[in-house]
Amino acid sequence: MPTIDILLPGFAIDTDQGYPAFCGVFLVRGPDAAGRPRTLLVDAAHVGRRPFLWDALAAHGLTADDIDTVVLTHAHWDHVQNIDLFPHATLVLHPDERRYAHTPHANDWATPSWTGLLLEQLPVREVSDGEEIIPGVSVIALPGHSPGSIGVVVETEAGRATITGDALHFAYVARTRRNPLVFWDSDAAARSIDRVLAVSDLIYPGHDRPFRLTANGGIDYLESFALTLTGLRPDTQGLAFADGSARPLWVMPGVEEQRALYAKNADDIERRISRVPRVVGPARQGAEPGSG
Amino acid sequence: MPTIDILLPGFAIDTDQGYPAFCGVFLVRGPDAAGRPRTLLVDAAHVGRRPFLWDALAAHGLTADDIDTVVLTHAHWDHVQNIDLFPHATLVLHPDERRYAHTPHANDWATPSWTGLLLEQLPVREVSDGEEIIPGVSVIALPGHSPGSIGVVVETEAGRATITGDALHFAYVARTRRNPLVFWDSDAAARSIDRVLAVSDLIYPGHDRPFRLTANGGIDYLESFALTLTGLRPDTQGLAFADGSARPLWVMPGVEEQRALYAKNADDIERRISRVPRVVGPARQGAEPGSG
Numbered sequence: 001m002p003t004i005d006i007l008l009p010g011f012a013i014d015t016d017q018g019y020p021a022f023c024g025v026f027l028v029r030g031p032d033a034a035g036r037p038r039t040l041l042v043d044a045a046h047v048g049r050r051p052f053l054w055d056a057l058a059a060h061g062l063t064a065d066d067i068d069t070v071v072l073t074h075a076h077w078d079h080v081q082n083i084d085l086f087p088h089a090t091l092v093l094h095p096d097e098r099r100y101a102h103t104p105h106a107n108d109w110a111t112p113s114w115t116g117l118l119l120e121q122l123p124v125r126e127v128s129d130g131e132e133i134i135p136g137v138s139v140i141a142l143p144g145h146s147p148g149s150i151g152v153v154v155e156t157e158a159g160r161a162t163i164t165g166d167a168l169h170f171a172y173v174a175r176t177r178r179n180p181l182v183f184w185d186s187d188a189a190a191r192s193i194d195r196v197l198a199v200s201d202l203i204y205p206g207h208d209r210p211f212r213l214t215a216n217g218g219i220d221y222l223e224s225f226a227l228t229l230t231g232l233r234p235d236t237q238g239l240a241f242a243d244g245s246a247r248p249l250w251v252m253p254g255v256e257e258q259r260a261l262y263a264k265n266a267d268d269i270e271r272r273i274s275r276v277p278r279v280v281g282p283a284r285q286g287a288e289p290g291s292g
Numbered sequence: 293m294p295t296i297d298i299l300l301p302g303f304a305i306d307t308d309q310g311y312p313a314f315c316g317v318f319l320v321r322g323p324d325a326a327g328r329p330r331t332l333l334v335d336a337a338h339v340g341r342r343p344f345l346w347d348a349l350a351a352h353g354l355t356a357d358d359i360d361t362v363v364l365t366h367a368h369w370d371h372v373q374n375i376d377l378f379p380h381a382t383l384v385l386h387p388d389e390r391r392y393a394h395t396p397h398a399n400d401w402a403t404p405s406w407t408g409l410l411l412e413q414l415p416v417r418e419v420s421d422g423e424e425i426i427p428g429v430s431v432i433a434l435p436g437h438s439p440g441s442i443g444v445v446v447e448t449e450a451g452r453a454t455i456t457g458d459a460l461h462f463a464y465v466a467r468t469r470r471n472p473l474v475f476w477d478s479d480a481a482a483r484s485i486d487r488v489l490a491v492s493d494l495i496y497p498g499h500d501r502p503f504r505l506t507a508n509g510g511i512d513y514l515e516s517f518a519l520t521l522t523g524l525r526p527d528t529q530g531l532a533f534a535d536g537s538a539r540p541l542w543v544m545p546g547v548e549e550q551r552a553l554y555a556k557n558a559d560d561i562e563r564r565i566s567r568v569p570r571v572v573g574p575a576r577q578g579a580e581p582g583s584g
Contacts, residue, residue, distance in 0.1 A: 011309065016520040017301065019340035020312040047369035048311035048338070050401040077339035077373075084405045102571070109342040113376045113571050117409040224530055230306040231536030234526035238516055244523030277567040279394070279405050 001157050002030030002136045007056045008045055010207040011227065012170045012244050021046060021078035023206050025053060026163050027060060028071075028154055032134045040069040040133065041089070042152050042163045043206075044082035053082055071133065073142075073165020073206065074149040075101040075119060076110040084121050084280045091122040092133065094141065096262075097148025098126060102272045103265045107254045108183050111146070120276040142167035142196065144189025145179055147262060151196065159201030166206040167192045171219045172245045174203065174211075180247045184258055293449050294322030294428045299348045300337055302499040303519065304462045304536050313338060313370035315498050317345060318455050319352060320363075320446055324426045332361040332425065333381070334444050334455045335498075336374035345374055363425065365434075365457020365498065366441040367393040367411060368402040376413050376572045383414040384425065386433065388554075389440025390418060394564045395557045399546045400475050403438070412568040434459035434488065436481025437471055439554060443488065451493030458498040459484045463511045464537045466495065466503075472539045476550055 010024030026042040039062065045053060057063060067086045072093040073079060083091060102116030127133070127150070129141035136155040143149055145166045152163040166181065167189070173179065174197060179189035196203060197213070202222065204210045209223040232239055252258075302316030318334040331354065337345060349355060359378045364385040365371060375383060394408030419425070419442070421433035428447040435441055437458045444455040458473065459481070465471065466489060471481035488495060489505070494514065496502045501515040524531055544550075 009309065012523045014522040015312070015314075016522075017303065017341075018312065018314045018337070018344055020307070020310065021340045022307075022310045045310070046338070046340070047402065047404055048313045049309075050404075052310055054401070081369075081404065109346070110339065112339055112342075112373065114410045114413060117569070117571065118406045121406060225528065226530040227524070228308040228532040228534050230308075230534040230539075231304045232519070233533050236517065238518040240520040241525050242520055242522040247522075272569075272571075275569040277409070277564075277569075279409065279564075 002028055002134065002154050004028055004154050004156055004161055004163070004204065005060065006204075006210070006223065007041065007060070008049055008052060009209060009223065010205060012208045013227075014244070019078070020048075021207075022049065023078050023166075024163075024204060025049075025056075026204060027062075028137055028152065028163075030134050030136055038068055038134050039066050040071060040137070041067050041086070042071045043073055043079045043165065044070055044085070046078045046081040050082055050085070053085070069133065070122065071150075071152055072097070073151060073163070073167070074146040075115050076146065076166065077112060077115070078110070079165065079206075080115065080118060083118070086122065087280055089122055091119070091124045092127055093124065094128065094139075094148030094150050095126040096143070097146060097150070098124065099265070099269045100147045100262060102269060103261075105183075105252070105254055105258060105261065107252050110183060116272060117276050120273055121278060121280040140195065140199070142192035144185050144187070144192045145182060147184045147258070149192070153199065156202070160199065161202040161204060161210070162196050162200040163204040164196055164206060168196055168203060169206045170208045170244070171203070171205060171211045171221065173205070174213055174219065175217060178249055180249050182249075182251045182255065184255065186251055294320055294426065294446050296320055296446050296448055296453055296455070296496065297352065298496075298502070298515065299333070299352070300341055300344060301501060301515065302497060304500045305519075306536070311370070312340075313499075314341065315370050315458075316455075316496060317341075317348070318496060319354075320429055320444065320455075322426050322428055330360055330426050331358050332363060332429070333359050333378070334363045335365055335371045335457065336362055336377070338370045338373040342374055342377070345377070361425065362414065363442075363444055364389070365443060365455070365459070366438040367407050368438065368458065369404060369407070370402070371457065371498075372407065372410060375410070378414065379572055381414055383411070383416045384419055385411075385416065386420065386431075386440030386442050387418040388435070389438060389442070390416065391558070391561045392439045392554060394561060395553075397475075397544070397546055397550060397553065399544050402475060408564060409568050412565055413570060413572040432487065432491070434484035436477050436479070436484045437474060439476045439550070441484070445491065448494070452491065453494040453496060453502070454488050454492040455496040456488055456498060460488055460495060461498045462500045462536070463495070463497060463503045463513070465497070466505055466511065467509060470541055472541050474542065474547065475544045476547065478543055
């Protein structure tokens with residue numbers, strides 16, 4: 001059966017000066033239909049985690065060249081930015097997300113205007129709900145946070161595990177059943193949460209530790225928390241701490257315009273994709289400098 | 293005389309799971325040679341600070357459309373990513389930095405391969421050492437951290453202030469005189485620090501609060517520290533704190549290859565620049581969706 005390893009853990013930490021945005025990055029391994037061993041990543045994190053990603057791969061005896069597939073739960077900045085590290089990988093994502101990323105709404109601060117330029121640096125395979133990636137690893141469409149958010153359902157020895165991306169950022173969302181950060185559609189986001197809860201034995205959220213829901217709806221984390229902060233101390237003057245599970249629900253201003261604008265840009269997407277120059281070349285890790 | 297305001301403060305905070313990388317973003321205002329009022333940004337921060345940047349502009353009675361110039365101290369991910377927010381701005385940077393950003397070294401984790409695609413989204417004005425941007429605001433070349441790092445020297449009423457970018461990340465570097473994070477040239481980086489210290493009355497570092505050096509080499513901060521962390525508490529199990537000023541000196545593996553590779557790519561830069569599609573259009577703030 002396929003296996004899931006946490007390459008980089010997700011953290012439910014914010015600040016009032018900026019988002020550290022440490023999303024989970026997951027290693028999924030298993031044989032494909034022809035029996036060949038496959039090494040997949042789910043999500044890639046942002047540039048500020050780049051050296052940590054290299055180290056985590058090395059700790060698993062891997063280099064970036066060993067990754068044959070990068071599944072993108074969605075194209076937000078904190079999940080997508082390191083995809084260029086994997087020149088031997090195919091990028092797997094939902095066509096709605098791909099198309100949206102080329103012309104995001106101006107109020108969508110998590111999807112900069114240049115996201116499409118980054119996305120097209122790898123060969124892309126578009127996938128939809130229910131599609132199998134390798135045996136025991138399939139796509140679940142979880143729109144709402146973004147138009148083409150997807151999760152990855154993995155049939156593991158411990159049960160059916162769903163890697164959710166930001167369809168379910170934090171474990172507490174399994175209790176509140178509302179997505180606190182919506183850029184596309186709140187109701188769709190709530191249905192996506194329900195769907196994850198209905199199908200999953202274990203949940204790997206976007207920005208929290210993996211967990212099971214207990215019989216009475218409690219959260220049973222499968223990993224422990226570990227983080228070292230450098231450059232401040234608990235008693236640092238001016239430093240304050242606030243409770244995380246009290247996050248207000250936020251829906252992007254202008255969200256009602258999203259569907260119409262998105263439909264309007266449909267004809268254009270092939271042209272946009274074809275215009276993107278490739279700057280990622282093969283064999284770029286280690287001493288081998290940039291080419292392309 | 294021109295004025296400096298801190299739009300977003302810089303923070304000297306790291307973690308063992310990723311870099312929050314909150315660099316300072318500065319508002320510099322003053323009349324140009326023709327007497328017209330000008331509104332400049334120095335650096336733009338990364339996407340995780342995007343909504344905070346909007347709020348900070350609004351707190352100064354500004355919108356992104358009011359920014360006519362964005363000066364980039366260097367093209368690292370945490371300084372460059374929000375430049376596409378400023379469709380009415382000219383991007384000002386050093387030609388060495390512009391060229392490097394299109395073909396960064398594979399070990400340069402702070403400059404992803406796609407940086408050039410982002411950089412060319414605004415009209416670019418290349419500047420060199422000593423060049424005036426507006427009266428009382430000039431460029432100082434500070435290579436070492438990166439090939440084309442620059443600072444901005446501002447003649448303010450409080451004295452000559454230098455906005456240093458990562459030529460001087462943290463106030464303690466004014467004492468150690470060594471850059472702890474070098475991607476290009478350690479010796480050049482040390483000379484750049486010395487130069488900043490020689491010319492400046494006040495220093496606005498890349499990732500710390502502005503300060504003056506006292507007569508006996510002490511650090512006199514001009515602003516106080518303020519930060520709220522959400523999602524953890526001082527007594528959170530698994531949370532640890534470490535001292536910031538004990539950062540080891542790090543020089544990028546492969547740094548000795550940098551100059552030769554960079555020279556090799558000189559002929560190519562015009563072609564690379566011309567291939568970049570523009571995805572940033574005018575009037576993109578607020579309800580106006582993406583075009584281009």
